[in-house]
Amino acid sequence: MDKMKQETADLTQENIARIGELFPNVITEMKDEKGKLKKGINFNLLKQLLSGDVVDGEECYDFTWVGKKASIVEANTPIRKTLRPCIEESKNWETTENLYIEGDNLDVLKLLQESYLNSVKMIYIDPPYNTGKDFIYKDKFIMDKKEYEEQIGMYDEVGNHLFQNTETNGRFHSDWCSMMYPRLKLARSLLTEDGVIFISIDDNEVHNLRKICDEIFGESNFVTEFAWEKKKKPSFLHKNVGKLNDYILCYVKNSLASHPFSVETTTERKKYPFNNAGNGLATLTFPARYVKFNMPDGIVEPQDMSEGAIVTQLLDTVQIDGGYNVNSFRLEGEWRYSQAKLDAIVKNSEEIVISKVPFRPNHIKVGGEIKKMKNVLSPIHYQMETNEDATQQLVALFGADLFDNPKPVKLLNYLIRAVTYATKDAMILDFFSGSATTAHAVMQLNAEDGGNRKFIMVQLPEPCDEKSEAFKAGYKNICEIGKERIRRAGDKINKEIEESNRQLKLGEEPKKPVDIGFRVLKVDSTNMKDVFYAPSEYTQKTLTDQISNIKDDRTDLDLLYGVLLEWGLPLSMKHEIEEIDGIKIHIVDNDSLIACFAENISEAVVREIAKRQPLRAVFRDSSFASSSDKINVEEIFKLLAPNTSVKVI
Structure with missing residues (x-):
């Protein structure tokens, strides 16, 4: 059964994996600050693969400041x-x-x-x-020895707090850029x-x-x-x-x-001609029961309807009934609109009107036209x-x-x-x-x-x-x-x-x-005790000696929201609490997730949760007395809810 990490994603490693999919030969191994191997990028090789010319040492347009590298690392650090x-x-x-x-x-x-x-x-x-005069965030950045020596005195051991960034500060603009x-x-x-x-x-x-x-x-x-x-x-x-x-x-x-x-639209309905300043002959198909004809009902036979500079040829017989075309028909002409544009007009329920023979379709936008916002926000514009x-x-x-x-x-x-x-x-x-x-x-x-x-x-x-x-x-x-x-x-x-709403007029809808x-x-801080962050650093005996991997001051609700974050679920989802045999279970968004953080969970409770077939289920790791109990839970879900993702914290 998988364990939840209870920490944010390592964006650096995710980016390395994406690059590796495109250029597998640039992936290498390097040691982290604790001496353990991790994946990295051979940047010299990557540059060579992307360009015959390397920009290092050459003049190029760049925007940088003291601390920029550290701020980039900070964004990716879990x-x-x-x-x-x-x-x-x-x-x-x-x-x-x-x-x-x-x-x-x-x-x-x-x-x-x-x-x-x-x-x-x-x-x-x-x-x-x-x-x-104002305060900005002072972030605790990871920096190498050289950077630290250059910036010593600018950062203390307490990260993530505010400080007043005065103009006398030698890194006045740099600190602000590093924050943003x-x-x-x-x-x-x-x-x-x-x-x-x-x-x-x-x-x-x-x-x-x-x-x-x-x-x-x-x-x-x-x-x-x-x-x-x-x-x-x-x-x-x-x-x-x-x-x-x-x-x-x-x-x-x-x-x-x-x-x-x-922030506003025009009130008038705008007309746009279909065949004005066309770009060569093309054929458009007009759908049935969509084109409005401002002419008597009846039959219009295929014919050349060109007149002067307007080129229009009807390729199909059109039957007009109730002012609309009964069947679809094709018009050949020098169109300023494409078939895709025509289809979009139909989808938006905007009108196409043909007023007379020769056919000259007009597109009429419903509800007026959007007026683009101005980039001056003042009392003159928008009564700002x-x-x-x-x-x-x-x-x-x-x-x-x-x-x-x-x-x-x-x-x-x-x-x-x-x-x-x-x-x-x-x-x-x-x-x-x-x-x-x-x-x-x-x-x-x-x-x-x-x-x-x-x-x-x-x-x-x-x-x-x-x-x-x-x-x-x-x-x-x-x-x-x-x-x-x-x-x-x-x-x-x-x-x-x-x-x-108390002053509504007849026929008005209440708000x-x-x-x-x-x-x-x-x-x-995390819900989990520090000893459980990196199990690989500890012996099996050390881990089994621990009573619980969850901090003593954390409630079921604390644990639930930690799970929502890791599983990538919105934090505003509907949340209900039920009891099964005296055990509380948390139901999120109609069985999107069922969580149970009780210390001792019976098989009957596990079976009842599995019968509901939630998309996800999570339990407390210490809820099960032994490894065999965990295996039993996995088997129950395989039998009753094979599509449920089951994890423990």
Whole structure:
């Protein structure tokens, strides 16, 4: 029976395996820091295979900084951590599909790689701008001796915490780049193929951020650099100009799969002629009962219908009944549309109209035309809100100004709407969530258009300054502010929906309440005792002497969410608890997974679980008294549920 690893994937080894599939002769062996053999890449040989010219030592375009290699390694390095559920701080735990995760976002992004790979439609982040006054993450990077000597004093033994990156720091820009690179690299893999990322930034690092994103997402996937007018009155702190705006960099994961950004559509129905400025004769087949004829019903015989510059020849007899063609027919002409385009029009239920003989089909888009979003976000364009508006929104919710420089709800509302107008059940991620404006905007937009978008908020529990209004109001850290904002904003939104529904006019459909809940999860050390991380390092006697491989302070729910992460299952899945012969079993998403973490499990319980034929089943390793008991469990599942994947922790 397989054991679960309870650690994140080793992305480096996975990448090596992919390269090995293409170039098996470049795979070699090397020793790790403990002297054990592991697979590696012969990079000199790989370069030779890919090019006759080696770039080492030659001039080439490159963007680098002190610590870049270490930041790349950091993105691929696995961690032995988990997410522990916190029901008491959550809202609507049983029914919500939203998540609020507390912890270092680098850890969280690694932990989410399996469960949310290619699943997030949109990411928005508002990272530290590196102004010389704000705090950034100090990551504990692995570095060789030379790098350490060059950077000694910059990193202490306690990793993953914040420090104030002042301009007097010799690695002022480098530290910021090292913080951003691994996070963006991990974030990209979470995006859907048509996914989008928006990053707020100002003048201090916009140039470096653009280069980092060009490297991670690709220059061809750059969309635009939005200018957001953040102030009603300009700041004159700049020597030469009065500044009004910040920037929002936007990239897509794959430009070929992306769609236009739009927050509005035209109201008129647009006509597009089929045979205007064609490119040579071609034949299109028009499906039966689809083309609308604005002419009397009857029979139209095959004939040449060319007139002037318009070349159209009907190749089949057409019977018109009720204004539509009874049978399919072919038209030969100089078409500006292809058959694939015609088929797409049919699929989208848009109209094709023929007004008269000679046949001149027009394509009429249903519901108007998408208007592409402008890259200026200001009060002139979209009635955009400013920082002052954002502060007032928080004051309206809390009665006090609790957070520095929050983003306004309408800004996030517009960005989310622009990329999810066609996918209103999309997942939205913000891993610098701050005051949770993104969550607020998701709930507000769902209330406006009936969507079912979900959010994942990630925030380090930064302590509030004891002199701040937030601390005086009883909030110890930023996470407490964010969670309370979601609670208050959600209650306000659903109350407004209830009031609106009480004032409905005859025939109007009532609005549905939106999901205003969230599951709170917190980053913590692994559920497993350290001795069990690498069994190969210990003797069999050492292992069998251990009573349990699970830490004493961990609950069944802790173990369950560790299993969900490793098996790559969404953390918002429905979860139920049942009892079989007095033993608790956890059922996730209607038998997608059944888990049982009881210390002593009878054969009857195992059989009952197997009879349900779940896709996956997991047990505690110490639940079985001997190896023969484990073998018996495997045999029961082979007999009753041969397609179930069974593992132990």
